[in-house]
Amino acid sequence: MYSDNILGFETIEKNLKAMAFKRLIYSFISILAILFLLSSGLTIAEENNAGSFQRGLSKFFDYPVDLFKEAFESGWRWYAYVFKYLPDLISTINMAFFSTLFGAIFALLLSLFASKNLIKNQYIVTFSRRTMDILRSFPELVIAMIFLYLMGKSELPAVIAIVIHTAGALGKLFSEAIENADNKPIEGLQSCGASWWQRVRFAVIPQVIPLFISYTLLRLEINVRASTILGFVGAGGIGEALSAVIQFRYGDEIIAIMFLLVITIISLDYFSRFLRGRLIGDNK
Amino acid sequence: MEQVLNQNVIDAVDLKHKKHIRILIITGFMFMVYLIGSIIHFDLPNLAKKWNKDRASMFMLDIYAHKDHIKMNWKDPQKIDVRFEGGHRHVYKDDPTWLIRNKNNQSTIVNFDNGGQFVFFPNRVEMRNFPNINEPFIFKLNKNGKPYVDGYVGKESMLPSWMRATENKVEVRPSLYERLQVYGSKVEVHRYELGWKYFWFDFDSPLVGKGFLDAISLMFNEDRVDPKISNFNLVVNEFLENEIWHHNTVLFAMVETLLMAILGTLIASMVGLPLAFLAAYNVTPLSSIRFFLRRLFDMLRGIDMLIWSLIFLRAFGPGLFTGIFAIAFTDTGTLGKLMSEAIENTDKKDKEGIQSTGANKVLQHRFGIIPQILPIFISQSLYYLESNTRAAVIIGAMGAGGIGLHFLGALMTGNDFENVAYMAILVLVAVMCIDTMSAKLRRLLIGIEIKK
Incomplete structure (x- = not known):
């Protein structure tokens, strides 16, 4: 059936063995590299850490146990703390929501200029992409700290920082979604003489809007965490409350705030997964 | 007859259109109300007033002068x-x-x-x-x-x-x-x-006034500036021990931050993958183990990185361990959940094919499941490495050390803005390097980019 002069079984076997050997060598090298990284990194960590690893490990449960003990001792009063910090929590969530909204709007504008299938000018596309890269690369905290220093303590610096980061992060995802959109509706509209804006409005946006909303919801979840952390460095909300009670060592109140945070994050997770499932259709 | 049908269709379309418009108007209205309320709440109109002009101009000036x-x-x-x-x-x-x-x-x-x-x-x-x-x-x-x-x-x-x-x-x-x-x-x-004066060498150094290129050419020059040590060592030492820019402290802090991110992600993926196997129904028949692991993932993920880092800060003190474990704990939960879902989504046929050759359970998983999830696993791990680089800076600022803490310190002194800018640029460069490297690595290892 097969003529022998194409590739003999022996040659195939030889090639296969060579390939398997090569792959084995590669895996071996990468495993060695990972082990080396791990051991040397942990050695550096052990040398430069304030406390040693073993002592820390034995003390790991001390702090949570202390906190829980205090919360348990305060009894019924503990529930009042949960409600006491509810307004702070709402303020943090609102901060995240507002900045996600604004960030998404900026991201949408940026992404329209960063998609090859909408903008033919290569320079504009590259410029918008690099802009988004830079916006995305700064951790929120770095921007927020600088603005906090320049504007005094309020929620606004945190909002600005999250908007900047969100615009970059969502912009990239948005522009990828636009570039993956089906080109036929765009061409169809173009053939009837639709303007650039009409093509975007009626051919691109309807295709990508479920994906955009899904990405934005994911981002909202991340931003709630981020705005808590920014509160911790002085931007108000539940983060600031947490940092205050930690300094005063009110164990019961710390537990109350942590409880609120964990509940919020878990419920947001479920809520956004539910909404995304409905939007995109695959309820995973 | 046909006319009537068409009229019905038109009516139905019209009705749907009107409903759409109504929903659009209501959402638009609510959106506007929220927007106005928030703008008042966040005090956006007074943005210019809040802006501390003197501080801002000093800040900008210090950055470039x-x-x-x-x-x-x-x-x-x-x-x-x-x-x-x-x-x-x-x-x-x-x-x-x-x-x-x-x-x-x-x-x-x-x-x-x-x-x-x-x-x-x-x-x-x-x-x-x-x-x-x-x-x-x-x-x-x-x-x-x-x-x-x-x-x-x-x-x-x-x-x-x-x-x-x-x-x-x-x-x-x-x-x-x-x-x-x-x-x-x-x-x-x-x-x-x-300009940034004395960026390369401070003015106590014998090499003061030398630029980058001068220093490089001096490194390979045979005539020793200081007869005791070679030029190469001299240049490196004098650069690192710059008392104005503190290169050795800052660069070491940057390395610390990167180590936090890399080791944290590494530990998370090494622990997360086996746990993910145990939490997948097509691998583990025992539902109690699965339930337990699922809740464990939820807990690790739900307790935010902030809270983990606070807990670890108490146990290990400020340092690398706090950062590494805060990242590792959170991401074990995230990666474990993601990978267990990926394992459950794998194609059964591969595994059955291996089973038909008489392979045992371990081999079935090794050759039936791992090849299918490996690209997702690598892609996700690299993605988390990227986001953890930023997270490590943030955890560092909250007490774990690394570049984040130095950044906060330099900002708080209120006059070393050139150092603040230097560190911000360093963070930017490091994050971009990690992003590019992980994109390259992803392409190298799995050929195509997997969409998230």
Whole structure:
């Protein structure tokens, strides 16, 4: 059936063995590299850490146990703390929501200029992409700290920082979604003489809007965490409350705030997964 | 008949359209209400007022310029010293060329590039020859030891806008690059120049004034600057031990932050993958183990990285372990959940094919499942490495150490803005490097980019 002069079984076997050997060598090298990284990194960590690893490990449960003990001792009063910090929590969530909204709007504008299938000018596309890269690369905290220093303590610096980061992060995802959109509706509209804006409005946006909303919801979840952390460095909300009670060592109140945070994050997770499932259709 | 049907279709479409419009209007209205409320809540209209203009301009100026402080005490007018950025240890041994000491009339002249001069006398300070400023100004102390502008006592409102005289201080700022402050006890002049001076070598170093390229060429030069050590070592040592820019501390902090991110992600993926197998229904038949692991993932993920880092901070103290474990714990939860879902989504047929050859369970998973999930696993791990690089900076600032803490420290001192900018740029470069590298690695390892 097969003529022998194409590739003999022996040659195939030889090639296969060579390939398997090569792959084995590669895996071996990468495993060695990972082990080396791990051991040397942990050695550096052990040398430069304030406390040693073993002592820390034995003390790991001390702090949570202390906190829980205090919360348990305060009894019924503990529930009042949960409600006491509810307004702070709402303020943090609102901060995240507002900045996600604004960030998404900026991201949408940026992404329209960063998609090859909408903008033919290569320079504009590259410029918008690099802009988004830079916006995305700064951790929120770095921007927020600088603005906090320049504007005094309020929620606004945190909002600005999250908007900047969100615009970059969502912009990239948005522009990828636009570039993956089906080109036929765009061409169809173009053939009837639709303007650039009409093509975007009626051919691109309807295709990508479920994906955009899904990405934005994911981002909202991340931003709630981020705005808590920014509160911790002085931007108000539940983060600031947490940092205050930690300094005063009110164990019961710390537990109350942590409880609120964990509940919020878990419920947001479920809520956004539910909404995304409905939007995109695959309820995973 | 056909006409009626068409009319019905049109009506239905019309109705749907109207409903859409109604929903759109209602959401739009709610959106506007929320927007206006939030704008009031966050005080956006007062954005300009909140903006601390002086601080912002100082900040910007400090980022691209450096300054020398020239200070004279009224009690000891002969002793005028010049310090770089006003640092205690950064005193110039030899006078710079723009400072002229005149022995005859005991005056000292500070020259500026635009021709302007501040002249120190034992009992007064003169300001002269500045462009667009016709009359010279003279600053003195009155009998009570308070500073005043000669000829303007009681007429402070007549002073130009760039000069401010209060009871204890006269502040003069003809442009961004010159500044004079007269106090009851001392006079201080700030002289700004563009650039990051002493970035490569500080001025105690034998290599002061050498640029980057000079230093590189010196490294491979045979003639030793210092006969005791080789040029290569000398250049590296002098660069790292720069007392103004603290390269060794900053660069080591950057390495620490990167180690936190890399080790944290590594541990998370090494622990997360086996747990993910145990939490997948097509691998583990015991539902109790699965339930337990699922809840464990939820807990690890739900307790935010912030809270984990606080807990670890108490146990391990400030340092790398706190960062590593905070990242590892959170991401074990995230990766475990993601990977267990990926394992459950794998195609059964591969595994059955392996099973039909008589392979045991372990081999079935090794060859039936792992090849299918490996690209997702690598892609997700790299994605988390990227986001953890940023997270490590943030955890660091909250107490775990690394570049985040140094950044916060430099910002809090309120005058080392060039160091703040330096660290911000360093973080930007590191994050971009990690992003590019992980994109390259992803393409190398799995060929195509997996969409999230």
